[in-house]
Amino acid sequence: MKNKNQINVLLIEDDPMVREVNKEFIESVEGFRVVEVASNGEEGLSLVKKLHPDLVILDIFMPKKDGIKTLQEIRKQKLETDVVVVSAAKDSETIKLMLQNGAMDYIIKPFKLHRIQQALEKYRKYRVSLNKTETVSQEQLDSLLYSEHVKNRPETLLPKGLNEFTLNEIKVFVQTQEVPRSAEEVAGAIGIARVTARRYLDYLEKSGVITLDVQYGGVGRPVNRYVNIEK
Structure with missing residues (x-):
């Protein structure tokens, strides 16, 4: 039985070495568990339907079905999972497209451990904040959406x-x-x-x-x- 505080993660990454490193990074953050890995978008999409993970960590450059098409399919099929992109793609068009399709964060490879920890901690806060109450005030929502902005600058507006x-x-x-x-x-x-x-x-x-x-x-x-x- 799943621990209600545990966040299940599906890792979709075609490079075996990168996949293993990213898995270790993810599971180093308390409460996050990689329940399965996939080496391409087609396999990943099938696992999303089967496992219903809370979060997908998604690469872009992959065989069979790349990350862009995979994310678009997740949204098209209305699969209830959140997505964080971890990719070497750093052109503005790709980044914009992934964010428009609902990626919650975008991490550019190579990255340092603290960056993915930051993304996961922010995601945890997002889940906890929206799950503990049926309604949210504007102030709570602003704190949730703009947490980094608020933390780094006292004038939150x-x-x-x-x-x-x-x-x-x-x-x-x-x-x-x-x-x-x-x-x-x-x-x-x-x-x-x-x-x-x-x-x-x-x-x-x-x-x-x-x-x-x-x-x-x-x-x-x-x-x-x-x-x-x-x-």
Whole structure:
């Protein structure tokens, strides 16, 4: 019989070595148990239907059925499981597509142990918060959805005119670029006005998420470009 506090995980990963390492990482977090593993999307989808896991840890580049099609099938068939993506894919289109299809988190390989621990602890909090009551207040929901935002910045509300979805889109775009990007380039990629992009970029820069790279060259004013803080 399943422990009611235990979170059952299905790991879908085609590389045997990575699969074993990820399994150890997952089970190092108290309360999480890998109940089965799959080496491709077709096998994984079959196991989701059979085992009804609480959480699927999903790779993208796999034979037979890749992670994108697997997640889309999970949603299409209305299978009740949550998904966290762990993949080497870091292009913004793939990340955006997986998030649009309901992935709760996206971890880019290679990653450190604390990153997957962070994802699993956040998922545990999400499950506990939504399972212990039939109704949730706006404050509880905000704390749940924006826990990292709340933890890292005491002013839990975004400045007027900014929203969390667009903020995350811009953050992901900048963090997946190999070179610094200007506000105009970010605006074109996201589909918003340059002045709007500049407001989001300034906010992210002041929050320490991205960094400013002032580039001088030729005649005219220097160009402000933005880059992932880790680059």
